[in-house]
Amino acid sequence: MDRYAVAGNPVAHSKSPQIHAMFAAECGQAMEYGRLLVPLDAFEITLQAFAASGAKGCNVTVPFKFEAFRLAHLRTQRARLAQAANTLRFDPQGWFADNTDGIGLVRDIQARAGIDLAGRRVLLLGAGGAAAGVLGPLLEAKPAVVAVANRTPARAQELVARHQAWGAQHGAELHVVPLEAPGSGFDVVINATASSLQGATVPVPGTVLGPGALAYDLMYGPAAQPFLQWAADRGALGLDGLGMLVEQAAESFWLWRGVRPSTAPVLAALRAQTA
Numbered sequence: 001m002d003r004y005a006v007a008g009n010p011v012a013h014s015k016s017p018q019i020h021a022m023f024a025a026e027c028g029q030a031m032e033y034g035r036l037l038v039p040l041d042a043f044e045i046t047l048q049a050f051a052a053s054g055a056k057g058c059n060v061t062v063p064f065k066f067e068a069f070r071l072a073h074l075r076t077q078r079a080r081l082a083q084a085a086n087t088l089r090f091d092p093q094g095w096f097a098d099n100t101d102g103i104g105l106v107r108d109i110q111a112r113a114g115i116d117l118a119g120r121r122v123l124l125l126g127a128g129g130a131a132a133g134v135l136g137p138l139l140e141a142k143p144a145v146v147a148v149a150n151r152t153p154a155r156a157q158e159l160v161a162r163h164q165a166w167g168a169q170h171g172a173e174l175h176v177v178p179l180e181a182p183g184s185g186f187d188v189v190i191n192a193t194a195s196s197l198q199g200a201t202v203p204v205p206g207t208v209l210g211p212g213a214l215a216y217d218l219m220y221g222p223a224a225q226p227f228l229q230w231a232a233d234r235g236a237l238g239l240d241g242l243g244m245l246v247e248q249a250a251e252s253f254w255l256w257r258g259v260r261p262s263t264a265p266v267l268a269a270l271r272a273q274t275a
Helices: 016-027 043-052 065-071 077-082 101-111 129-140 153-169 221-233 242-257 264-274
Strands: 002-008 031-037 057-060 087-091 094-098 121-125 145-149 173-176 186-191 209-217 237-239
Touching (some): 016 242, 043 065, 077 094, 077 129, 077 153, 101 129, 101 242, 121 129, 129 145, 145 153, 153 173, 242 264
Parallel strands (some): 002 057, 121 145
């Protein structure tokens, strides 16, 4: 059996083994997928040992996505833009890195929410690893504007500068806005900050939400509920990141196996578990 795993610290909470087991069953793929708890100071040596044991690849979660990118020999465009990788494939000629988070987000917004991002005004909250992972594919979806707001403006400026040419290539205006006054009337507001995990209040005023806006939190489960409630109280559609989790996993599965699984049944199963 071909072996894969999700590598991180912590990793016991990860739903990836369950997701990939359902994908493998659906697609008739002989593979096993487990969890790899990596010591905080031993990512490279742990992954090298895993690859040397015959494993075919892995997903990478916090806090190792930046290190995974640096260790790879070949990288996709979206991984280069993010400077972080959540998917590694252990090819004989060298490790291949991708970042499937952003395409997972875009597919979830367009398929589940039924919102075409083309021509929309998007506000992205945060400029850390989560925001970096999704910005490239967001721009590729050709929104009219993507505004980035972050508690540390310099970090937002760095992220925007790295993506400026990519945004221009896809006809998207990309700029930094102050977190305390980011503007108003956005069509889509994406929370990529740590506020949900920390139980903090939503860091922007409700006026950022335009009529019928989508408010999307990259977190899912109980952590996302305060943000979703904030959106609902203001008449917006709120979505959590569980669909993104499934969609990004499907992209990793396709990268490894060359088969694209159906995501709707897997998402429905996970929703039933968390209900």
